[in-house]
Structure formats: structure tokens, C-alpha cells
Amino acid sequence: MRLIQYLDQDRLRVALVESADAVRPIDIDGGTYALANIAIDSGQPLTRVVEARLGDSLIDYQALVDERRLLPPLTHPDPAHCLVTGTGLTHLGSADTRSAMHAKTQVKEEELTDSMRMFKLGVEGGKPATGESGAQPEWFYKGDGDCIVAPEGALPVPAFAEDAGEEPELAGLYLVGADGTPWRVGYALGNEFSDHVTERFNYLWLAHSKLRACSVGPELLVGELPAHLEGVSRIVRDGETLWEKPFLTGEANMAHSLANLEHHHFKYSNFRRPGDVHVHFFGTATLSFADDIQTRDGDRFEIELPAFGRPLRNPLRFAEAAPVTVTTL
Template sequence: MAPMLTLLQHRSRGGARGVAACRDREAWLVKGYADVRSLAAAAIARGTGIAALVEEAGSGGEIDLAAALAAGELIAPIDHEDPAHLVVTGTGLTHLGSAEGRDKMHRAAAAGEKLTDSMRMFLEGLEGGKPAPGETGQQPEWFYKGDGTHIAGPGEPLNMPAFARDGGEEPELAGIYLIGPDGTPHRLGFCLANEFSDHVTERHNYLWLAHSKLRQAALGPELIVGALPADVRGTSRILRDGEVMWEKPFLSGEANMSHSIANLEYHHFKYPLFRRPGDVHVHFFGTATLSFSDGVQTRPGDVFEIEAAPFRLPLRNPLALAEPQQAAVRSL
């Protein structure tokens, strides 16, 4: 098996953009490309894979990724010059432990039923979320999260709106896609991510899930090109005043999911709206590990830290409280 290839986006202190590639212990700048989207578009146009194009482009010089991360030179591994053409979405109740936390959150609202709506959806996914090739599986819970303005990169703050009731982490994986000229979705790879949400709002009424999800999300610096390992194991932690105040392992990858990646992709891209040529999609695959489920209340200044093999670099983001904004509507 060939060593895993990862891509990163680099921005120098002077603002110059570039693409970095890493394989084994070797990391280098890719000649001729300023961003990952342009690299992927070139691969689509030429009918080749990203890895082959990276090898063909050659090296523009070595790069120390750890030093670049510490210097704040690694940005989110995907973006779009027009943020309105980057679509952020996700799915929930997809992991084998994810139903328990949600079930606790609104069990009281469904006290007269044997199963809550969330548990029922989870069990349906468990039964039909991994269909045989060529078959259509059970559709998952789905949510819209925002556009490119909602993407935070490594080290950037995750801003909790002034009206929010909570700002909580969700350690998970995200698929990154570019829609080709003919409307075909092309998966570039996978990122480590923090699908930041408002769990207090969701707990109040699970029909407020949409409100809880309209938040920023953070992407780790690395984009794994190609297949994702079936078993991904990592650690999610929260640091307060420099000390770890909560820490827990988390599992992802298809071996730990009730849905296959292919099934989640099908039920997202079956809508023509999401197959608009040139658009970028960041799609979150869900998680089963939340500090909120353990009674943790985050506060501004806390730092979320997520790490998981095979990703080499961690994702760290501080929690911040945004200033109130005017949202009054004027009649014309």
C-alpha cells in the first residue's frame, strides 16, 4: 500500500498562498498551485487523480509543518474565493454511540413513547445505513450549517453568537468535495474537524436542531487524499487556563458508524442543488463524543483540542463570544 498523502494550505506572513503535500516524513510545497481547490479542479479537467498531479507538479521546496502550524501559517485545507459557493452541511446519529446522548437530551419530551424520535432514527440507520453496492440505504438526519464564512482554520477562534446558549465541541471527520463541470461530485479527501454546536438550544427542543447547527466549524490543517481508514481513534479535550479540564477518546470511521460514507454521500448529493458546478462542499459525518453529555459547561477562553491518527497535526481552537449584531428588518 502506498504511503498516505495529505494536502495542506499554506499562507506566508506576507500573504502568499501555496499548497503543501506530505507523505511519510517528507513535506514539500507543490509547484504551480496556490490553493487546494485549484489543484483539484486541474485534476478533474485532466481526468487524473490528485496524488498523480501532485507528483507530476514536483517540489517547490521542503516545509516544516509543525513549525508552520505554530507560526499560524497553516489555514483551513479548503476554501473558495466566493464563500457563498462553499456549502457546509452534516449528518447526525451516524455513530454507534451517538443515539445515547441525543436520547438523554429529549427523553422527557417523548415520555409517552417507547422510543424517542432520535432513537428511532438511529435504529433505522443501524438497520439500513450500510446498503449493498448499487442499493439505496436509509437516509440519515441531515442539517445545513452555513457557507464558507462559517469555516475556521487551525488556531482561529470559534465564535459563539451573543444570543447563543452554549458553544460546544463535536470532534469528527468531514468529507471535502468539489463539483465538476458536468455536475459530478468529486471527493478530495477527509479532514479532522470540530463541528461546533449549541447543545443547550438543542436540548430545549430537538426541533431546534437547525438553530443549534447554524454555527462556525473548524477544520484541521490536513486533508487526507484517498480512502479513509475504517477505524479512526482520537482524543477530544478542553483546556481551561492552560490545564486539561475534560478529556475523552472518540471513535470514527466506518467500523464505528451505523452508516457507510457512500450512503451519507448519496443522500446529500441526490439533490441537484448540491451538484452545482464549481461549488465546494464540506460535509460532516457525525460523532458520538460530547463534553456536554458529561455535564461540561464551556466558557470563552476555553481551548478545544482534537487529535486522531492518521492525522499528524492536532486541531486547536479557542472559544470566543461574539459581539451582539443588529438583525432588525426594514420595510421598503
């Protein structure tokens, strides 16, 4: 089952994806957030809650895309109560690019870099037995719900940015129940979007490089995630494909299990605040930055995985410098 959210005038709507051409609206106010709360409170699977509220009509999916009415597939009524985070060095092969960024900062290049050491920890202990705690992954914070750009919306590039690079990933979307239990609502395609030049200068600037916009969707996959997924990431410039590369994801292509990544995120009690939404990126192994691609204003990122329906597409918009002044009260 796959769901989308969209705007109907000023009303937030949620719909079931019936096909590549049509979606069926669900009779509920409050979108996916409301559906998930009903499922949690009533102890029912989300699929059953959806099926009980399906409307009779179908609407044109392409019209929603063309009219830029798509929204991220799970949102919180108050964006401050949506936390956007992620983990890196989780995919087999993903350490190569990161290690190359700062290998020269190491005293001896023949020794493991910090990135390779972190990656090795994941390979050796990132998939523990059920009930056990495995190796901690690298973890980062991106922002609250205001940093999430809707599918087809423009990703803003701040004037101080050194780079504007895509990161094609899977994201887990969660809602914390009234008793503090995190519930996984589903999975979505994500463009985690980072400043790789800033990070390359010094990997201790990773935190700065991640404080950028991102995008997830357009579709929310409800249910089990296939262990092996093959997708394509591309950049389109002036109507022509500038760069394109396949990418692999899913647990079969990862050093960490999803359960281990989720454990090390939600083990912190402040991430189990009732009612909060979490969007957590699971990492990538494919970057155009590794192929020396420099993006420009107007370039469009396209990320697609057949299991997730329509691709996630976002153009770039470079912002002008805006001075920030801190004033004393």
C-alpha cells in the first residue's frame, strides 16, 4: 500500500495510490498524521484504517504533480514537532567517498580514517541479533519540519553554501504514540541534500553541512521494506540528463540493520515525546559529488525506485545573501 498527501484548496488530504495515473481520496481530516493516530490508539494496522475510509471517487495523479499540490507523505500540524535526522556510512561502499574527502587530514594515510573506522564498526556489528544492541552509526540532525520541501518543490541553496548535492536515500517516517512508543508509519524516497564541499574541508563540519533543506516522497510505502532495492539517481539540466547513476539500498545492501539504526535513534528519551513525527534518513552509497559534478541554479534532481511509485523530483533554487544580525534586548 502506498499513500500520498496533497492540497485540496487549503485542505490537507491523503489518498491511496491506485495506479500510476489515479489516486483514491481517504475520508478523513488531518491527513496521514490523523490516520496513524487512529491506528495507534485503536490497535489496528494502518492498512485497515485506510481501507475503512476509502472514498468512491478517483482523481488524476498527474494533475496533482503538474499543479504542484503534492506534499510530503507525513507531516505534523506544527512543524516544530517534526524532527529530521539521519545516519551516514550505513551502506556497503558508502565509506569510499567520505573517506576520500578527508583522508589527507590523517597523520598516516595507510591507517584507517575515522570514516573507514566508523564504517568498519558497522560492518562488524551493525546487524545484531534480535533484542541486542549493535554498533552505533554516525548520526546527524537536519532540522525540523520546516526544512522538508514538498515533492516537485524547489530545494533552497543558502548563499553561504559551498555545494548543493543530492543524496538519494530511503527515509523512515515515524509517529510517537501517547505512551512514548515510536511507531513506524512507513518508508519514503528521500533526497537528504547536503553541502559536500563544506564537509570535505573538515569532517568535523559534518553538522554544518547537513543543516540544509531536504525532500521526501511523494509516496509513503506502508508495510515491509524489500531487502534489496535498485533505483536511479539523476540530475537534469536544461532538459538534458547531466548525470545519472544507479543506486542500491535496502538491508541487503547495508552494513546496519534498520532495527539497529532505529534503536540508536529512539534510545534517547527526548526522541520519544508523544505526538512527535520523525523523518530519519538511512544513508546512501551514491553521490554525483563523487564524480566531480557541480550543480547550478535550475538543475533538477530525480530519484526513483520502482517499489515507491513516482519519482521524487526537486529543482534547485540558489538564494541571495541575506545578512543576519543578532540584537541585544
